[in-house]
Amino acid sequence: MVRLKCIINYDGSQFSGFQIQPKKRTVQGALETALTKMHKGEYIRIQASGRTDTGVHAKGQTIHFDSAYDIPLYNWKQALNTLLPNDLYVKEVEYADDSFHARYDVIEKEYRYYVWHESEPDVFKRNYAYYFPYELDIRSIQAACDYLEGTHDFTTFSSAKATTKGTKERTLYQVSCEKKGSEIEFIFRGSGFLYNMVRIIVGVLLDIGQGRRQPADIMDLLAKRDRRLVGETVPSEGLYLWNVRYDEKR
Amino acid sequence: MVRLKCIINYDGSQFSGFQIQPKKRTVQGALETALTKMHKGEYIRIQASGRTDTGVHAKGQTIHFDSAYDIPLYNWKQALNTLLPNDLYVKEVEYADDSFHARYDVIEKEYRYYVWHESEPDVFKRNYAYYFPYELDIRSIQAACDYLEGTHDFTTFSSAKATTKGTKERTLYQVSCEKKGSEIEFIFRGSGFLYNMVRIIVGVLLDIGQGRRQPADIMDLLAKRDRRLVGETVPSEGLYLWNVRYDEKR
Numbered sequence: 001m002v003r004l005k006c007i008i009n010y011d012g013s014q015f016s017g018f019q020i021q022p023k024k025r026t027v028q029g030a031l032e033t034a035l036t037k038m039h040k041g042e043y044i045r046i047q048a049s050g051r052t053d054t055g056v057h058a059k060g061q062t063i064h065f066d067s068a069y070d071i072p073l074y075n076w077k078q079a080l081n082t083l084l085p086n087d088l089y090v091k092e093v094e095y096a097d098d099s100f101h102a103r104y105d106v107i108e109k110e111y112r113y114y115v116w117h118e119s120e121p122d123v124f125k126r127n128y129a130y131y132f133p134y135e136l137d138i139r140s141i142q143a144a145c146d147y148l149e150g151t152h153d154f155t156t157f158s159s160a161k162a163t164t165k166g167t168k169e170r171t172l173y174q175v176s177c178e179k180k181g182s183e184i185e186f187i188f189r190g191s192g193f194l195y196n197m198v199r200i201i202v203g204v205l206l207d208i209g210q211g212r213r214q215p216a217d218i219m220d221l222l223a224k225r226d227r228r229l230v231g232e233t234v235p236s237e238g239l240y241l242w243n244v245r246y247d248e249k250r
Numbered sequence: 251m252v253r254l255k256c257i258i259n260y261d262g263s264q265f266s267g268f269q270i271q272p273k274k275r276t277v278q279g280a281l282e283t284a285l286t287k288m289h290k291g292e293y294i295r296i297q298a299s300g301r302t303d304t305g306v307h308a309k310g311q312t313i314h315f316d317s318a319y320d321i322p323l324y325n326w327k328q329a330l331n332t333l334l335p336n337d338l339y340v341k342e343v344e345y346a347d348d349s350f351h352a353r354y355d356v357i358e359k360e361y362r363y364y365v366w367h368e369s370e371p372d373v374f375k376r377n378y379a380y381y382f383p384y385e386l387d388i389r390s391i392q393a394a395c396d397y398l399e400g401t402h403d404f405t406t407f408s409s410a411k412a413t414t415k416g417t418k419e420r421t422l423y424q425v426s427c428e429k430k431g432s433e434i435e436f437i438f439r440g441s442g443f444l445y446n447m448v449r450i451i452v453g454v455l456l457d458i459g460q461g462r463r464q465p466a467d468i469m470d471l472l473a474k475r476d477r478r479l480v481g482e483t484v485p486s487e488g489l490y491l492w493n494v495r496y497d498e499k500r
Contacts, residue, residue, distance in 0.1 A: 011373040057374070086376050123261040124307070124378065126336050 004076065005064045005096040011057055011087040013127035013237065018051040018061075027052070027061075027088060034083035035065060047102045049109065049244040055236030057128070060091075060110075060243040064102040100246075108173065108189060108245040111198045114238045115184040115206075122182075129183055130202075130238035136209035138179050143215035144208045145175040147222075148201065155225035157201050158194030159233070168194055168225075177205065187242075199233040207231055254326065255314045255346040261307055261337040263377035263487065268301040268311075277302070277311075277338060284333035285315060297352045299359065299494040305486030307378070310341075310360075310493040314352040350496075358423065358439060358495040361448045364488045365434040365456075372432075379433060380452075380488035386459035388429050394458045395425040397468035398451065405475035407451050408444030409483070418444055418475075427455065437492075449483040457481060 016024035035044035046065045076093040114129040121131045151171040174189040188198050207213045221229055266274035285294035296315045326343040366379040401421040424439040438448050457463045471479055
């Protein structure tokens, strides 16, 4: 038995999210169908670094699974990509330690969020960035990003529906915002993220960019730990699970 | 009665081409449905600069139609975009002369073709560029492009299924190829294009880039006027109707 770790990409626009659901097209469903076919009907269960919602994309989602097959890594990659639909791609396959776990061993995740910041929408961007035509003060947003970095209780910035037990304290190593041509790129690197956390934070950052709040309000919002104080979750099409890091020593 | 001219964009990946067909999702169908709804059920017929096949995109498709409505141009644009699906967008609406015709009055069309030139596919490019992982000599392709410019009989480079009557002579004002990061951009500007002409030419140019033909072979291929001499039509996902020009004096 070997444990395999894979880095996968997917265009989330045609998937009903990551997690398997009856009669829905999901990333987990597509991966397990391909693996089960490769294993002649034996059900192969995968574990991912975490779920992603409907419409959310991934550049560096990471999964693991166990197999009795002893085949070269390159052939694993080839075989899987041949069986997968073309909006899901296995970028890397490697052997992992038997104790490796794609979810429990995460030490850092990076998410990015893209905003299409033009006066008119672009049909080619509709599934890949959030169309936001209003004026924004990027410097204010950047100032607010600085307040978000560090270790905080992010209750205010997580879905009220969240089922997470235990602490809502997380550490953000990087929160940044940059205008790149017609797009605005937000980068979030952190120890972990609560449900909807990136999309709720981006909503608040866009409020700040419009002058509806001040950058320093972030401190107050964090301290109050109340989801009702902030606005709507921005749409899923702008969100990308960009990278997942594990302890290299393992 | 006014005649309106519109410039429209569409992501062709979810359309069964431009031309209306029963039970299929087409660009013409979506536009006529929106216009007919605006006109309280009165059927409004549109005319386009030409058709595009399934999967082909447009940045500057041009259409015209007649309406008894007298409403400001900005409201036309707003109303149409509100009624259209989000993979189809009206970029400009203007008044046209009663004698203007979106197909008959074309003086120049520009098509572009994009190749995703990397060793691995990109899930986010799958519908928007042709994945071609093989080595290419761009300079050879550019030399071949020069042979294509000018006035020629393009029988060799048009679909054998073409129903075009009359001459297969067309004038290409620009044929160019440039490597831009991970993509190769082909630009074709001409007086008109035969059915599948751009996609057949790109196939031959990729053969030349791989050294399977020489740039000067283009002259011989043009002279022989035989579709069977050249290879397969490249896929539709890389093709964009980029711009349509009309006589400005009209």
